[in-house]
Structures are given as C-alpha cells and as structure tokens.
Amino acid sequence: PAQAEEASFEATLARHDRIEPRDWMPERYRATLVRQIAQHAHSEIIGMQPEGAWITRAPSLRRKAILLAKVQDEAGHGLYLYSACETLGVSRQELTEKLIEGKQKYSSIFNYPTLSYADVGTIGWLVDGAAICNQVPLCRTSYGPYGRAMIRVCKEESFHQRQGFELLATMMRGTDAQRAMVQESVDRFWWPALMMFGPPDADSSHTAQSMAWGIKRDTNDELRQKFVDMTVPQARALGVTLPDPDLVWNDEKGGHDFTQPDWAEFRDVVSGSGPCNAQRVAHRRRAHEDGAWVREAASAFARRQQQEPQQ
C-alpha cells in the first residue's frame, strides 16, 4: 500500500474515529471484520431456533406475542449484520453458504437445547444479558457500519433482557414447581453463558490484534468479569442461586471471584460436537433450500422491472 494510505488508516484509529467502507484498510483488518461480523450475523439467525421452537407452545397469548416479536428482532439483527458485512465486499449468499457448509462459526451458546419454557426467560436474562455486555462496547468499534448496526441491536437486546427477567420473576412468584423449573434452567445455562465471551485471554488468538485495531474494545476476560458482576445482584433479586459455590466478592480486586467454565466442553461445542450443532445447521440448510424459489422469483421480478420501463 502507499505509505500515505497506511498512515491515514493508523491516524484514524489513533483518533478513535471510524474506518468507512471506501477507506483504505489492511487486508487482514478486512478479513478479521468479515470473520467476526459473519459469525455474529450467523449467531443471530441460528439463535432464532432454540426459542422459535417454543412459539407454538407458549403458555399464554401474551407470552406468545412477546416471543414472536423477540424472535423476529433476532432475524432483523442478522440482516443488519449481513448488510454491514456486505460493505466489506462479501455477499450474503456467500456468507450463508459458508454457514451451512460449516466453514464459518456461530456462537457456541445456540448449540444447547431449550428444555422448558423457563429457558425462554433464562435466554433473555443470561444469554441476551451476556450479549449486551459484549455488544455495548462494540458500538464504539472502529469499523463504521458495524458500530452503527450495534447501536440499534443493543437497544433491542436490552428489551429482550428485561422480558427474560420479567418472565423469570413471574415464575419465581408462582408455585414451587415453577421456581424449580427456573433454577434448573439457570443451572444449565450459567456455564454456557460464561463461554459466550470466548476463550480466556491467554488462549484467545485474535484479541491482541483486534484490540490494536479497535475492533474489540475489551478483552474476553474483562467482559466475562463485567457480566458476572452485573448478574450476581440480579440473581439475588430473582431469588435464584448461581450454580457456583466459589462465586464470592473479592474486595481487593473489586469484583467477584468465580469458577471458569469447562473449556474442554467449549472446544468440543465450537468444533461442531455440541448437543445441537448438527440439528441447528441442518435446519438452517433446509430453510435455505426451501426458500430457493422465493429468491429465484424475486430475481426474475427484479430483472423484468429493469427491462420494462415503469408506466
């Protein structure tokens, strides 16, 4: 690259300003963004499955309306993110094909099953809570289209988090069986939620470079700590126990000490052998194939509109 272009890129980062699609950028910066934004977009779309499975079994019309809206929001998040990724010169079609061929990842959390309606609440509270913790700093990420997509995504995620908390709070005011259902769900999701932030910093291959480029603003361990500290008082307010007997406040560090999740399980899930990996990807592939006729019809219609001048 011309030295001037590289200097201008570095100066933009140093000012904490945004890099925009037409600006010069190093190829590795572009590739890192494509990897992270694609993985993020795929997570939103695959994340519709575990909760979508409960739409037909919602316990009331009100819960069904809330869940429908929430799952539709996730589709919207996927679309903003695919659009942000397209500004880097890859098409949504290419990204979708990579997902269904298993060549790009999506968040580990969506490879776990949803076994009861309490899981809808726990996903809102813990999973969307973790997502907010990770995504609020991404509103300041160095790539303009990604940061701007994050602003709207975060507003909707905080609604999702609150609906999850409200669902669990309602169940906790119910019967003993409902309280037990909430506790069982929290016990299952706590460890996978901690894994959402990625491997410990010492094992994270991308963090150092992504921080230097301003793509990430905090490390995986910093965000995990923030999430734990934010969640403990909420668990207390709900009356649920987080399944970690070693979770205690540490005055000296000004945060909680906590047990690390099982990183061997994380590696298995990320490499495709989690409880629901095969099912999630097969479902996405089927939906893509079933939608082929819609894409063909839309393209044929667009071609005809171009050929026939508007009346």
Ligand code: ACO
């Ligand atoms: N699930 C699946 N894969 C993961 C996860 C996870 N929870 N965490 C890390 N990985 C992968 C990385 O993609 C990377 O794999 P690769 O090199 O093959 O691409 C590898 O593990 C090493 O991890 P890191 O070096 O720490 O990767 P990175 O710097 O990208 O940090 C993180 C991971 C924190 C998830 C980052 O990509 C990020 O902030 N992404 C945006 C947020 C996001 O994707 N959220 C989706 C879930 S939230 C929701 O939709 C409700």
